[in-house]
Amino acid sequence: MRISGLFAKITATALVLTISAFAFFAFSQEIPKSSDEIRVGISYGASSSDTVEIKSDCGFDIASAQSDFQHYDVSSVIGKASSSGITLSTKLGGNILSAAKGQEIIISNENALLTVGNTSYRGKIILFINSSGKITVVNKLPVDDYLKGVLPYEVFTSWPEETLKAMAIVARTYAVKAMISSSHASDGFDICASTHCQSYGGTAKETERTNNAVLETSGCIITYNNEVATTPYFSSAGYYTESVSSGWGSSAELFPYLTSVYNPYEDYRRITNGKWENVVSKNDVINHVSSFYREKLSGNITDISYERQENGYINSASITDSSGKTIKLNTSSSVRSFFGDLVKSANFGIAETYVPSGRSTPAVTVISANGTYEMTNIGGYDYIDSEGQKKCLGVESVYVFDGKGSGHGIGLSQYGAKYMADAGFSYEEIISTYFPGTELSYLE
Ligand SMILES: [Zn+2]
Incomplete structure (x- = not known):
């Protein structure tokens, strides 16, 4: 075994505040609005089911490509896949409507959560047949409502407020980026609900602290050169993060803010898997x-x-x-x-x-x-x-x-953000440390 002396240059200066703007931005990309809804893939692909039951405490408003929203005063509807599409019926078997392949059924109730399996969701549930002949289940909802269901899975809800706010902004930026372009476009949604994109569990683990972090940073995203930044994150690092060029082989010129940075506050020895x-x-x-x-x-x-x-x-x-x-x-x-x-x-x-x-x-x-x-x-x-x-x-x-450390090491260290907040740093300082040279901007 040999350990040679090849050292990559570490260019970032840690803890230098470089955020320079808190203004609404003239984006060069087509940027979603703050109120726009994100499509979250709850189940999809070959492992999804051919029967889905959706429950509500006060009925449903249901529409398809052929029919406008109509209210159904039942507590449960069941979608079944067939060779021609999806049939939606009541639990007692009464037919509600059918949608052909390539068409969606939209299930909504503005006054109630919708429950799929054991998980309740804000917003709408959309069903369609996927290429495996099974039912893809999509939860469509405003970005902030989505983030309320992300944060409790990506941080400890007891962490400092500034850490929760930093994570809300990073997760929002990740979501907005996915709405602009996503590897899941061919799956029929913007972002999946697993660790592949961002963990999301509906309302199951929402807390007041994490919801407040989302609301108090509402519309705030990380930008670079007037474009939505790419904001990966991971569990923990041993003081240093990894650069995107060395980590993923991506262009350092395209992502100068994804460089290796030093955060001496992250006490990795005290972290599980640190x-x-x-x-x-x-x-x-x-x-x-x-x-x-x-x-x-x-x-x-x-x-x-x-x-x-x-x-x-x-x-x-x-x-x-x-x-x-x-x-x-x-x-x-x-x-x-x-x-x-x-x-x-x-x-x-x-x-x-x-x-x-x-x-x-x-x-x-x-x-x-x-x-x-x-x-x-x-x-x-x-x-x-x-x-x-x-x-x-x-x-x-x-x-x-x-x-x-634990994880790919590129972007923001979640535990690093926790220890920085413990040391008195603000969410702006946490973000400028891990994404040096970026700015905070607000969606319209
Ligand atoms: Zn994904």
């Missing part, structure tokens, strides 16, 4: 490698070479298997992806040592890439079993992965 370690037998590493890469290898891993940047992230690695095949990884996200569940982020080092067979903890002091570690649980290799027999454990060769 500082982590995994010990794995060398012969077992291959079993942890993500399936995408495992399929490309044809034997155990025999050599791991990597280059670590000054910010800690590994953005270049070369992995060789016993057949001599080598995989080269050129971004930190591909490195993180390669090592699967062995790593929480690409900010890690690998040390080699020996442990007694079957033990998960090294029995010796390890000089790791992050410094010297006094490993606990130090034991001899001999032991006396329950019948008084002296036994000897063999030793095996292991890799120790020790790292900092």
